[in-house]
Amino acid sequence: MEWFADLLKHYPELAIFLTLAFGFWIGKFKIGKFSLGTVTSVLLVGVLIGQLHIDIGAPIKSVFFLLFLFAVGYSVGPQFFRGLKKEGLPQMLFAVLMCLFSLFVPFLLAKLMGYNAGEAAGLLAGSQTISAVLGVAEDTINQSGLSAADKTSMINVMPVAYAVCYIFGTAGSAWLMSDVAPRLLGGLPSVKKACKELEAKMGTDDESEQPGFMPAARPITFRAYKISNDWFGAGKTIQELEDSLEGQGRRLFVERVRISNVVYDVKPDLMLQKGNEVVLSGRREFVIGEEDWIGDEVNDLELLDFPAETLPVLISRKKFSGMTVAGLRSEKVMHGVSIKSIKRAGVNIPVLAATKINPGDMLELVGTKMEVNAAAATLGYADRPTNQTDMIFVGLGIFIGGVIGSLVVHFGNIPISLSTSGGALIAGLVFGWLRSKHPTFGRIPEPSLWVLNNVGLNMFIAVVGITAGPSFVTGFKEVGVSLFIIGALATTIPLIAGVLMGRYLFKFHPAITLGCTSGARTTTAALGAIEDAVESQTPALGYTVTYAVGNTLLIIWGVVIVLLM
Numbered sequence: 001m002e003w004f005a006d007l008l009k010h011y012p013e014l015a016i017f018l019t020l021a022f023g024f025w026i027g028k029f030k031i032g033k034f035s036l037g038t039v040t041s042v043l044l045v046g047v048l049i050g051q052l053h054i055d056i057g058a059p060i061k062s063v064f065f066l067l068f069l070f071a072v073g074y075s076v077g078p079q080f081f082r083g084l085k086k087e088g089l090p091q092m093l094f095a096v097l098m099c100l101f102s103l104f105v106p107f108l109l110a111k112l113m114g115y116n117a118g119e120a121a122g123l124l125a126g127s128q129t130i131s132a133v134l135g136v137a138e139d140t141i142n143q144s145g146l147s148a149a150d151k152t153s154m155i156n157v158m159p160v161a162y163a164v165c166y167i168f169g170t171a172g173s174a175w176l177m178s179d180v181a182p183r184l185l186g187g188l189p190s191v192k193k194a195c196k197e198l199e200a201k202m203g204t205d206d207e208s209e210q211p212g213f214m215p216a217a218r219p220i221t222f223r224a225y226k227i228s229n230d231w232f233g234a235g236k237t238i239q240e241l242e243d244s245l246e247g248q249g250r251r252l253f254v255e256r257v258r259i260s261n262v263v264y265d266v267k268p269d270l271m272l273q274k275g276n277e278v279v280l281s282g283r284r285e286f287v288i289g290e291e292d293w294i295g296d297e298v299n300d301l302e303l304l305d306f307p308a309e310t311l312p313v314l315i316s317r318k319k320f321s322g323m324t325v326a327g328l329r330s331e332k333v334m335h336g337v338s339i340k341s342i343k344r345a346g347v348n349i350p351v352l353a354a355t356k357i358n359p360g361d362m363l364e365l366v367g368t369k370m371e372v373n374a375a376a377a378t379l380g381y382a383d384r385p386t387n388q389t390d391m392i393f394v395g396l397g398i399f400i401g402g403v404i405g406s407l408v409v410h411f412g413n414i415p416i417s418l419s420t421s422g423g424a425l426i427a428g429l430v431f432g433w434l435r436s437k438h439p440t441f442g443r444i445p446e447p448s449l450w451v452l453n454n455v456g457l458n459m460f461i462a463v464v465g466i467t468a469g470p471s472f473v474t475g476f477k478e479v480g481v482s483l484f485i486i487g488a489l490a491t492t493i494p495l496i497a498g499v500l501m502g503r504y505l506f507k508f509h510p511a512i513t514l515g516c517t518s519g520a521r522t523t524t525a526a527l528g529a530i531e532d533a534v535e536s537q538t539p540a541l542g543y544t545v546t547y548a549v550g551n552t553l554l555i556i557w558g559v560v561i562v563l564l565m
Helices: 002-010 012-027 038-050 058-082 086-113 117-127 133-143 148-184 188-201 238-247 325-329 369-379 391-406 419-437 446-479 482-505 510-520 524-534 538-542 544-564
Strands: 220-226 253-259 262-264 277-283 308-315 338-344 347-349 362-368 380-382 409-411 414-416
Touching: 002 012, 012 038, 012 446, 038 148, 038 446, 058 133, 058 391, 058 419, 058 446, 058 544, 086 117, 086 482, 086 510, 086 544, 117 133, 117 148, 117 482, 117 544, 133 148, 133 419, 133 446, 133 544, 148 188, 148 446, 148 482, 148 510, 148 524, 188 510, 188 524, 188 538, 238 253, 308 369, 325 338, 347 538, 347 544, 362 369, 369 380, 391 419, 419 544, 482 510, 510 524, 510 538, 510 544, 524 538, 538 544
Parallel strands: none
Antiparallel strands: 220 277, 253 262, 253 277, 308 362, 308 380, 338 347, 338 362, 409 414
């Protein structure tokens, strides 16, 4: 054991990776629906390893924290700036008010309990489940005029307060939003009904209500049939068949035709007759059941063996901004192309007829290679899988943001700045928005973005835990069990206020209220719990803009709460 302790002290980088390994492992375990989560698990493992008194250089955690903040800003930038436009302003205003509740409720409770700035920042970070507050609050404390001993004491108590409050902050938020919030909106049955009505209003089809189907992210399929229906009579053209299907509310396309054992290229005026075989493409719920209308399905490998592609496309053309899914489908270039999913700020939103397309949305298109590529060139930028990250873009972004954030403005004797961490976040927002406008540069593939987000944050948290380890037990005794109750109040009050604001002040639809409240508090786990409870993905429509605002303001509140205290 002594050899092991000496090894970690001599090579502190090994202690960090050991913390990450065990933290991610423990974070996978669940008791019922409750899980500590990766971040809290990494922190607690770091605290345990930190009992060995391991010294780690400060720049290590700063580097990874800046990468994390830039990645956060990059992800939500397009939605943040979209919220400034007219159609996004109500949700943005809601998110700002919600974030103010999320700041002032913990602040007032901290004042009431006599907490110091470090304890207040930990309370804010844990109760609002925004781990990045620890980093920006630490930067602000370090820039203050306090003595070195006071700074160290406050910084060491922050992760203690965070860990105590985070448990209810996560599990409590999911419970409040999936159980209590629907009661405040008229009861769960009423909210479920309202969500289904919204789906119907936005163009959900009856088939999507069948067991096994979801209102978004539906799989696209290609299936072959042998024509036997008398409707074809003396013959029907491909155009007539597709028009007839469209008239029945089934958006399907003829992709291949075999006539007298010869496979033909598809042309609108090609005549189809009984005995011919056709391949139809489209959403699975539209294709299923065509046996009754066209003829028996055939399992013909030769007929179905042709190149098809699933291609993520970043929407950047101004023409399609604000266009509905139904409007987009009617575009000539979308013939033969289906929308499999829409991802906005990393969140899947329902693919409904009335769902509006925003710049920066990632649409997953499915069809033949030629048709999909033509659609991608018209809509924006084909985001083909790659393992290359534009590190020039990332490096310059963090540098420029850090320089701006390092500038200090003095109000009396109080130095105020965004700090390099706040600057990196703002730079990420701007650079992410620029990427959505000009997608030929600044690409960060989704796997790389995951690494920057998760590894960046957890590397930082691991160092925080290891550094605070020796004083953690003492700090826990200081904050007391009462902090758990205070943290629960700090979590509950803003969420309840948000639901009531959405219903009575902004008069949002119940689904939008639930989504906006979860988004402004950046509680993805709560969004998942809500969608399970109401059996609909419509709450995600209110999540993305408020999530972008919440992710930005809640992190900046780490600076503000220290200054307020």
